[in-house]
Amino acid sequence: MAYEVEGVVARSKGAPVTIETILVPDPGPGEAVVDIAACGVCHTDLHYREGGINDDYPFLLGHEAAGTVAAVGEGVTDVAVGDYVVLNWRAVCGQCRACLKGEPKYCFDTHNAAQKMTLADGTELSPALGIGAFAEKTLVHSGQCTKVDPAAPPASAGLLGCGVMAGVGAAINTGAVQRGESVAVFGCGGVGDAAIAGAKLAGATTIIAVDISDTKLEWAKKFGATHTVNSTDTDAVEAIKALTGGFGVDVAIDAVGHPKVFEQAFYARDLAGRVVMVGVPTPDMEITLPAIEIFGGGGSIKSSWYGDSLPSRDFPMLIDLYLQGRFDLDAFVSETIGLGDVEEAFEKMHKGEVLRSVVVFDK
Incomplete structure (x- = not known):
């Protein structure tokens, strides 16, 4: 019945x-x-x-x-x-x-x-x-x-x-954030804030939140962001490098799923850093990056399925x-x-x- x-x-x-x-x-x-x-x-x-x-x-x-x-x-x-x-x-x-x-x-x-x-x-x-x-x-x-x-x-x-699981898992499981590492999260909605919380749980000491909304950046602080960048009027990549001694972060997480945001995440990482895409792109989106930059940067580029x-x-x-x-x-x-x-x-x-x-x- x-x-x-x-x-x-x-x-x-x-x-x-x-x-x-x-x-x-x-x-x-x-x-x-x-x-x-x-x-x-x-x-x-x-x-x-x-x-x-x-x-x-x-x-x-x-x-x-x-x-x-x-x-x-x-x-x-x-x-x-x-x-x-x-x-x-x-x-x-x-x-x-x-x-x-x-x-x-x-x-x-x-x-x-x-x-x-x-x-x-x-x-x-x-x-x-x-x-x-x-x-x-x-x-x-x-x-x-x-x-x-x-x-x-x-x-x-x-x-x-x-x-929440997608974001936390993107940091802990896919990005494998370690104690003392630096992390940048692009997009501070539910998934992005969960990635910030996951990075904090994993022991990251520098956690940089990037968004175009000051309100969302304030939310990000509550979940563990140590620094915030409003990319509306600031070059996010340069700001992240300035906060990490000029090097970039160990883990950059794209929680938006947009080619331009992914590109920012890619260039914001340190040598041998990890880039994680957990934001969901639309089927028509394409990403173009110089092959030498992919090779020369080392590290890894990963997508995160359900964290x-x-x-x-x-x-x-x-x-x-x-x-x-x-x-x-x-x-x-x-x-x-x-x-x-x-x-x-x-x-x-x-x-x-x-x-x-x-x-x-x-x-």
Whole structure:
């Protein structure tokens, strides 16, 4: 018997989202139904609405979520009814060539629920990142449920599901920031500030935040930025070199995903430094760099998939650090809102007025 709930749906490109009746089926083999307690409004959801991911409309939006397992299907042993979980969109398969090489963070065949949630008229929905959590319940693969300490409030914990993990992982996992190193982060939204927080956790001593918004640069200081650069009226590369003895940083993180920003990150690194792209570019963007500069600079250029994270390892670790007072997840929550406020939250996010609006479900 299907569950009937309300959810936020994007029906067509650029159209305002609507609240619709959603039918969530009983979980099948390997699946779980989760009662959603809270779900963050991420820029990726806006990308879905705008057709920036694909055109498989209608979309059931929402993916940065925490909640409680309500039901599990046949063969599910990794989670049980009543478990408090953060949802992830890279449930590893354990069988692909990446997993078999011992690199499950790169899994090439991640799992989603086999069944489809639908509108009341039977129209199949495409859940954002295989989750679709702007709804009172959602259906996911059981591997997308990561158990964490229930002492962490869902409005904060759920943000690990995407943006926060992407940023922290870009610094700690992909960039491999070490104690005493210098880091520059370009773009100080949710992902960029999480990268700053990750660099601080890793022990970086110089953390330079770069943005075109003074408001966002002030936010960055709260997460651990030791210096800020407004690149509207300052050459970011020259400013970063001036702050690092003329050399550049050990790790430069592009949290914007734009060719010009990536170029700045590339030239702002020290010899043998690492450049990390975690911001998502659009399909039409291209980057041109002199080959001799790539060769002569040494080091590495990396893209960061979901912060190169393994949710089963990294989510509980970060929740533990939060509960110890060492990682301020609460600081990412700008406001809590209702299900009907998502469209307004998109506008606030577009204007740079919030880090995260979080939909909270009253139970």
